[in-house]
Amino acid sequence: MTDPKTAPKSPLTLYLAAPRGFCAGVDRAIKIVEMAIDKWGAPVYVRHEIVHNKFVVDGLKKLGAIFVEELDEAPTDRPVIFSAHGVPKAIPAEAERREMVFVDATCPLVSKVHIEAERHSENGLQMVMIGHAGHPETIGTMGQLPDGEVLLVEKPSDVADLDVRDPEKLAFITQTTLSVDDTIEVVAALKERFPTIVGPHKEDICYATTNRQAAVKAIASNIDALLVIGAPNSSNSKRLVEVGSANGCAYSQLVQRAGDIDWRALDGIRSVGITAGASAPEVLVNEVIDAFKSRFDVTVELVETAQENVEFKVPRILRVPA
Structure with missing residues (x-):
């Protein structure tokens, strides 16, 4: 045998x-936590997983990072870091109100989408976001504008159910981590129903x-x-x-x-x-x-x-x- x-x-x-x-955004986010611990000592609080990887998160915990889901779980006398996925505007506003030291580790490519949404809103356009419900990036992006100003679609069939304020005043943005092919189908459905919808100057997918x-x-x-x-x-x-x-x-x-x-x-x-x-x-x-x-x-x-x-x-x- x-x-x-x-x-x-x-x-x-x-x-x-x-x-x-x-990617560069993840590299930066991890570096932000490490540099924050070097600068202020442990513990440093992080709202939500800094990036979605248990191995990375466990490594940062060993250095002195404490991960929480909500801001009120972090004490006001320790620095807090916001994850690479981005946060609703209300979160840094609340950190300022509580006089906390905070560092925003939002990926710059996600921040670009946030700025885009705000610019369109200032021009009177209602936003449609292509993304996954409940994902931190989607929550953060939708939270840049008041309730009702960003409508979420996940798949082409969702477009038919959209209840928009004015079909002539719409723009769309996308979650940065989606499949390029899936996004193409949803964008096509949006353009078919709303021919004047405004898209990003450069596609949002990173x-x-x-x-x-x-x-x-x-x-x-x-x-x-x-x-x-x-x-x-x-x-x-x-x-x-x-x-x-x-x-x-x-x-x-x-x-x-x-x-x-x-x-x-x-x-x-x-x-x-x-x-x-x-x-x-x-x-x-x-x-x-x-x-x-x-x-x-x-x-x-x-x-x-x-x-x-x-x-x-x-x-x-x-x-x-x-």
């Missing part, structure tokens, strides 16, 4: 999608979301399985799974860590694509690759569809001495 430890490993090709993993989806499309039809490393509450990670399925990959799954891989489902495969959502660190990608190497005779091929060199500055409050 052959000893499984000495039996030859089956050959497997891992197609490593690039770009993958951390460069990192677009790039990661394009890299998955490049490998999807050539692989037996796709593993997306990311959190179950990460919108951009879940969209990557959907993009893999929609573009010809028969088995497309989200995993948080190597320990989540369903090896039985991968029995007999010859090729696997690996990518990571924008809030998943590269250390988790390497962990998954090592798990495959322990079971297969692995060849790694990099499939790069774009290069990213975007960097966002941290807020000024962190760049000046305490």
Whole structure:
């Protein structure tokens, strides 16, 4: 009988999608928490997960970050940080009222959408937001304007049910982490019902979301399985799974860590694509690759569809001495 430890490993090709993993907004948000702890000492409070990744959040907890869901859970004498997803306007206003030191880690690309919504509102337009109900980014963006000024649609069929104030005075914005393909369908439905609706000068879906989806499309039809490393509450990670399925990959799954891989489902495969959502660190990608190497005779091929060199500055409050 052959000893499984000495039996030859089956050959497997891992197609490593690039770009993958951390984007500039996530890098900046994590850096903001680390710099805040360096500047003011622990603990520093963070409203909502700074980014949607348990590994990252647990690492920041060890440094002295305390995560809360609402502002009133944070004491007034410690700094508080707002997550990369953005917050409704009422949150920083309440922090100011309570005389708290606060740092806004909202991704600059999300802030761009906030500014866009305000500009359209000042011009008398009611907003339609394409996004997922309950997602922190959607809540934050809709919270930039008074109730009723931003209407939410998730899918093309929602457009027919929109009750707008004036069909001639509308503009639309989108959640930055959506699937490009899904957004196209909703935008088409909006333009069909409201031909004069105003769109963004440049699409709201962020460069990192677009790039990661394009890299998955490049490998999807050539692989037996796709593993997306990311959190179950990460919108951009879940969209990557959907993009893999929609573009010809028969088995497309989200995993948080190597320990989540369903090896039985991968029995007999010859090729696997690996990518990571924008809030998943590269250390988790390497962990998954090592798990495959322990079971297969692995060849790694990099499939790069774009290069990213975007960097966002941290807020000024962190760049000046305490």
